[in-house]
Amino acid sequence: MKGKGLERFAFYLVVGEGKELPNGEGDASGYVVNEDGRVFFFWIGWDDERNTEILEIWREEEPGPDWLEHEPYRQAREAVGLLDP
Numbered sequence: 001m002k003g004k005g006l007e008r009f010a011f012y013l014v015v016g017e018g019k020e021l022p023n024g025e026g027d028a029s030g031y032v033v034n035e036d037g038r039v040f041f042f043w044i045g046w047d048d049e050r051n052t053e054i055l056e057i058w059r060e061e062e063p064g065p066d067w068l069e070h071e072p073y074r075q076a077r078e079a080v081g082l083l084d085p
Contacts, residue, residue, distance in 0.1 A: 010080050011076065023052075028043075029057070035080045
């Protein structure tokens with residue numbers, strides 16, 4: 001994720017999407033939170049031309065009003081040094 005400008009970050013709600021990639025790994029999607037509290041959704045897929053894993057989707061998301069009620073999100077925030085209100 002450092003290639004996306006994130007120095008300190010934590011993953012959460014990462015799930016396999018059920019497709020095996022040519023390198024034997026599975027495709028996956030999930031979220032990343034950084035030390036500023038910014039949240040990004042990602043989806044890892046495969047680039048046939050470069051023969052490597054890629055971020056097929058990378059977009060910033062606005063945290064929902066109830067996200068602080070969910071333990072995985074709180075744990076990710078804590079991992080990057082954010083304290084819940």
